[in-house]
Amino acid sequence: MTKLEAQQQMPDFELQDQNGTTHRLADYRGRHVVLYVYPKDDTPGCTQEACDFRDSLELKQLGAQVLGLSKDDQDSHAAFAEKFSLPFPLLSDLTGDYINEIGAWGPKNNYGKITEGIKRTTFVIDPEGKIVKAWYMVKVEGHTEAVLKAIRADLEKRPA
Numbered sequence: 001m002t003k004l005e006a007q008q009q010m011p012d013f014e015l016q017d018q019n020g021t022t023h024r025l026a027d028y029r030g031r032h033v034v035l036y037v038y039p040k041d042d043t044p045g046c047t048q049e050a051c052d053f054r055d056s057l058e059l060k061q062l063g064a065q066v067l068g069l070s071k072d073d074q075d076s077h078a079a080f081a082e083k084f085s086l087p088f089p090l091l092s093d094l095t096g097d098y099i100n101e102i103g104a105w106g107p108k109n110n111y112g113k114i115t116e117g118i119k120r121t122t123f124v125i126d127p128e129g130k131i132v133k134a135w136y137m138v139k140v141e142g143h144t145e146a147v148l149k150a151i152r153a154d155l156e157k158r159p160a
């Protein structure tokens with residue numbers, strides 16, 4: 001598994017969201033992107049993470065685009081987005097190719113049982129498409145604040 005790190009160019013993608021709209025990372029040039037990879041729609045940790053991003057007024061104020069990504073299909077994403085009023089795209093990577101490419105797939109320990117699957121991962125990507133910060137094996141509690149901190153720090157480094 002290749003882990004992506006700060007200052008690397010984030011690999012582009014072409015994936016569809018819950019509404020069938022195609023998204024590319026390049027579509028978001030000029031603004032910060034929070035790409036979070038999560039295991040499964042409508043499960044406790046994934047729901048909390050999505051709702052924390054949904055509820056962050058500061059993310060909106062900073063103009064950051066949030067994108068969720070999992071292997072769930074469009075119908076699952078649509079139901080999840082509707083149930084929890086998620087205002088951002090949930091991207092489907094049914095093959096897992098992109099999830100694997102960005103290092104968010106591999107062995108994980110779940111209560112002592114080793115399985116292969118999605119590792120909860122988040123990337124903050126700058127307006128030029130470079131990684132500001134990458135988190136692998138994210139713990140949901142307090143994560144939105146860590147994401148905000150990374151965006152704020154990056155904005156402070158940029159010329160006005």
